[in-house]
Amino acid sequence: MIKGDTNENNRRNSVDGLMLTVGGGVATAGPFEDASAAYERGEYATALRLLRPLAEQGDAKAQYKIGLMCEEGGDCSIAPLAVRK
Secondary structure (H helix, E strand, C coil): CCHHHHHHHHHHHHHHHHHHHHHCCCCCCCHHHHHHHHHHCCCHHHHHHHHHHHHHCCCHHHHHHHHHHHHCCCCCCCHHHHHHC
8 A cells, every 4th residue: 555545545544434423412401492492392381482592582483382372262362462572
């Protein structure tokens, strides 16, 4: 084997290892995803508790989801406070 080939293989292995390290992280769900999952399980109070801070910060997806919950007959006695600001 030629010495240059060995160096090239080592470099490729290093790059491959770096790509696995950088790209191999664990994906985590954020509050919106957690709220959506709670909503799908029928845990509406939990979904609203998670969505409300996002809606108050101006997150349009959270505001929309709260609106859907209200339209579908959920307890939205406090929800208007989340989207009014």
